[in-house]
Amino acid sequence: MALIKASDLSFFRAAQKIMEERFFQKKKWFSFVHEKFAYDAGLWFLGLPYALYWITIYSEKWFSTGSKFHSFNIAFFIYSLGLSLLVYRALFSYLKWAFPVNILSENKDTAMRHRIFLGAIVLGLITAGAQSLLKTISGL
Known part of the structure; x- marks a missing residue:
């Protein structure tokens, strides 16, 4: 909750009303991104399930049993998991930046190209995951 310091009661009420309208009544559809534990729930x-799926797929492909590089399997898993967590954190921070809590009507919102870029990334991840999952299930 924000703190309003004012000596004039009418100014205080006007500021309070504007803040209540902005913060509580006009929530955007993407406001869940800024809620508590949104990062953790998404992770x-x-x-994490998406990262583990891809790590397992590439681990079996590149470091299969019987290959001369099989001993690197555990190191690949650990480093890939750490790198995946860093990428998730960066993408989540970028998501929170591209979809701010509120936008003042006086400011020009220039985040649309970043939202489109994020949408392309998410669409690419979903498409790649669905293709790989269907390929794995069907056995092709």
């Missing part, structure tokens, strides 16, 4: 239910 546990989206980011």
